Amino acid sequence: GPTSFEALRTVNGQICATFREACQLHGLLEDDQQWDANMFEAAAAQSPARLRNLFALILAVCGPSNPKQLWESYKESLTEGILRNARRQNPGMNLDYTPDMFNQALIIIENKVLEMGGKELVKLELPTSQRNSGDRLNSAMLRETSYDVKELDAYITANEPL
Numbered sequence: 001g002p003t004s005f006e007a008l009r010t011v012n013g014q015i016c017a018t019f020r021e022a023c024q025l026h027g028l029l030e031d032d033q034q035w036d037a038n039m040f041e042a043a044a045a046q047s048p049a050r051l052r053n054l055f056a057l058i059l060a061v062c063g064p065s066n067p068k069q070l071w072e073s074y075k076e077s078l079t080e081g082i083l084r085n086a087r088r089q090n091p092g093m094n095l096d097y098t099p100d101m102f103n104q105a106l107i108i109i110e111n112k113v114l115e116m117g118g119k120e121l122v123k124l125e126l127p128t129s130q131r132n133s134g135d136r137l138n139s140a141m142l143r144e145t146s147y148d149v150k151e152l153d154a155y156i157t158a159n160e161p162l
Helices: 018-026 033-045 048-062 066-090 097-114 139-145 147-159
Strands: none
Touching: 033 048, 033 066, 048 097, 048 139, 066 097
């Protein structure tokens, strides 16, 4: 049998980051197939606000085995309304998803989960929301931070003196 907590997290010679991950690899936990199917269907038919409500409900009540994977799979759909609002407020800018937009979605989701009596997102192994980041989605901040890194790299490569 196991001789230490590290041994409990070891599966096939690989040490897992969490006990939950080790249990999943051993097949002791259900997978999130039903929650993934619900999110997939809702992402196609519902508004981002309703999708965030569903995600918060799944987190607070249903206990998915891998909430982080669900977030990673649907974070753009969950944040779509925030991006749309930023584009509407800044029509001359070519905006795409930013970490601050994802952060804003996480704050909204965490508030909903806490209202339902659930846990903070960090306790569900989800990214930590930064609540004191101020208004990082204002026009000036977006203008200074919304640029295409690949396009800038190509420009530098083409125009860098030898």
